[in-house]
Amino acid sequence: MALLEIRDVVKQFGDFTAVNHVSLSVEAGEFFTLLGPSGCGKTTLLRMLAGFEQPDSGEIILDGVNVAGVPPEKRPVHTVFQNYALFPHMTVAQNIAFPLKMANVPSEELKQRVAEVLEDVQLTPFAQRFPHEMSGGQRQRVAIARALVNRPRLLLLDEPLSALDAKLREEMQIELINLQKEVGITFVYVTHDQGEALALSHRIAVMNKGQVAQLDVPEVIYSHPKSRFVADFIGQCNLLDGTIVAIGHDRMQVEIAGVGIAETLLLPDVEVGQKGTLTLRPEKIKLAASLPLDVADEVHFKGKVHDCLYLGDVTIYVIELENGVLVETMLPNSAPGRAKFFDDNDLVELAWRYDAGHFILS
Template sequence: MALLEIRDVVKRFGDFTAVNHVSLSVEAGEFFTLLGPSGCGKTTLLRMLAGFEQPDSGEIILDGVNVANVPPEKRPVHTVFQNYALFPHMTVAQNIAFPLKMAGVPQSEIAGRVDELLEDVRLQEFAKRYPHELSGGQRQRVAIARALVNRPKLLLLDEPLSALDAKLREQMQIELITLQKEVGITFVYVTHDQGEALALSHRIAVMSRGQVEQLDAPEHIYSYPKSRFVADFIGQCNLLDATVLDVGTDRMTVEIAGVGQCHVLPVAGAAAGQKGCLTLRPEKIKLGATLPADDSDEVHFKGKVHDCLYLGDVTIYIVELDNGMLVETMLPNSAPGRAKFFDDNDLVELAWRYDAGHFILG
């Protein structure tokens, strides 16, 4: 049985429905992420798990108990907030010990529990420092240690890395993964950062307009999005409008509007005449001045470089096809010497395999 079950939960604020009949489950020991843009309902859902908001209808089952109307202090749940909410007048050790003191844990037991958490988050030598004497990453680890000291069944994290710079955020992602594995506590993590969600999570619930658009493992959400919204929101993606011409057993033929025909992997329910779009990631597309056409599994199109974006490790090229359509492709800057291979208006050729993209009906 799942540790957490959210059953048909609805939350409204006046005429606005923030969470609209959401149902999902989270397994014990899982790193589960609620991902979506601002206003999609992910933070409202997290606040209902914490007890700061009550659902208008539906159930929140935690370890077999409906906690939908249980106050926050009586739930086996702790929350790490965006600003960490550390007490500035308390040392690191005192911050971590505070929940234990409030719970009436004997002083003789508190010191051992605090030392254990300090070791878990690798802050033993910072026990006597105050929050203002710590880096952003260290403060975050203190906040997590304080949330874990009561050994909750569920730890909620509300965009805890959003205030950190890019390099520190990457380091903290690795630390969070390691810490979650070590302590074995279920994490429910809220973020709007797609890369962060892909890096951290066992599973992701992508939310839009108060509903879950797709719930799956990161690699499936990235490679097999179920809707245009998910494809467009998760990473860079070309969305090519197309019509189904023919459906075979191992591939189907589609007509990309204004471009031409190509083969794609078949999808359930597809039939000739149906419209949809081919989702194609930039890294799946080959780019060259000319490309060999000896692979029958590939489709080739000609165009010219419209623009490019140098990102250090890769360069994104925007290629304009003969009909004016713009397609993004990507080349790694792995070769020595010149990193930029093409300039604006250079004539190029694109190619991709029939199984490189994913077709979405509708």
């Protein structure tokens, strides 16, 4: 049985339904992420797991017990908030010890458990410092240590890295992965950052308008989105509307509006005439001044550079095809001494394998 089961949970605020019949499960030891835009219901769902909000209907089963209605302090759950919520007048060790004092843990056991968790988060040398004497990343680790010291079955993290700068955020992502492996506690993590979710998670629940739009491992969500929303929300993606015009043994032909015929992988139980969207990631597309036309299993088009965006390690090129449709491609800036390969209005050719994209039925 899963450690956590959310069964048909609904939460409304007046006429607004924040969480709409959500069901999912989280396994013990899993790094599970709730991902979605602002207002999608992810934080409300997290607050219900913590006990700060109560569901209007449905069940929240933790370790086989329905905790809906159980107050936060009675749940084997701790929450790490975005602002860390540390006591500024207490040292690191005192902040971490605070939950144990509230639970009347004996002094010797308290000292031992604080020392253990300080070692887990690599903060032993900082035990006597105050929060204002530490960096944002260190304060974040203190907040996690305080949440871990009571040995919760479930650790909830509400966008804990959003206040950090980009470099520190990346460092903390690696630390969170390593920490979660070391302590073995189940993490439920809330974020609106797609890259963060893909990097950290064992599984991701993408939420939209109070519902789970897709739940799967990161690579499946990225490569095989189930809807236009998921495809568009997770990273950069070309969304090309089309109609199925022919069905073969392992692939089908799709007429892309304003572009032409493109082959793609065959979907089960489809018919000629069905409409949908071909989702195509920019990095899956070849781009060059000229490309061979006779490469097997490739779709080939001509166009010109409409715009480009230099990002350091890569450049995003927006290509205008002959019929005016815009397609984003991506090239690594790997050539020595060159910032980018093409300029605006350069004539180019692009191609992609038939299995590079994923067709979503309307």
